[in-house]
Amino acid sequence: MAPIVDPLEDLPGYALRRASAAIMAKLAARLTDLGLRPSEASVLLIIDANPGVTQSGIGRLLGIARANMAPLTARLAGRDLIVREAAGGRAHGLMLSDPGRRLTRKARRVIAQLEAELIERIPAGQRSAFLRALKALFAGW
């Protein structure tokens, strides 16, 4: 029978989508062992690097809407991974608890391992250009 023709094969936008889906599926699978979703892990990393940051601030950085940050941080707080302290206005300053710090360390290792496997697939001479190109694609849109 005739092989199937793929008209999307050479579209960078489509390749971008497939590549992202593949990486995210792998990340989600590995984070499941820690009881974390990808979005939760990224929030933990942001809080670790910015103690006292507010939900809205995290949302702006990660491109997550305020409305979606609420249940996310509620889950993390419910598991005692983060603590909230009043920070002026209605804002809560978010900080990691001790168990939160330990889990964040593990999550960071999982992420670093996956990123390393990803980078291995890009020729060494093209890695910085590749990252620059990706950043250019979501900056300003």
Add this chain to the structure above:
Amino acid sequence: MAPIVDPLEDLPGYALRRASAAIMAKLAARLTDLGLRPSEASVLLIIDANPGVTQSGIGRLLGIARANMAPLTARLAGRDLIVREAAGGRAHGLMLSDPGRRLTRKARRVIAQLEAELIERIPAGQRSAFLRALKALFAGW
């Protein structure tokens, strides 16, 4: 106040996710004018290039599970964009109807326009390497 530090900034996997999300949001917004979702548009393009292809064949090509192809093709058939013909076994050979062909042409133009805007953001000398790198990231996982 101290600027927020972004520990994810230089991770290609994270940049990949953000870039993909940005492009997909833009694509979804433009396809809404045609009453199509991204996945529906890609299915129409596959059928157009492979008349008589089965649902399962499309799913394998696009990475969509059989179970999710069923409601997708049902919607397209319900709008009389595709017709199904018996093709041995339980398989349906899918073909575009005349209105389906017209809509597919429009969808192709929308996609081509977006891809062109995307490519503009990549330096000309890096475009083929960029596409190759993306393909390497989802091949074999």
Add this chain to the structure above:
DNA sequence: GACAGAATGTTATAGTATATAGCATAGCAA
């Protein structure tokens, strides 16, 4: 000080994509 506007957090709801499990049907091979 009073008031309008902006920012924050929250709830509720919906839409899109994806995954798994299970089932029925049809073809194929031993």
Add this chain to the structure above:
DNA sequence: TTGCTATGCTATATACTATAACATTCTGTC
């Protein structure tokens, strides 16, 4: 004939995202 495989379909669950609406608190201006 029997068993295996492929296909199509349904149901269900999970992530992520999007919008709308609301209350609360701060800020800037008069």
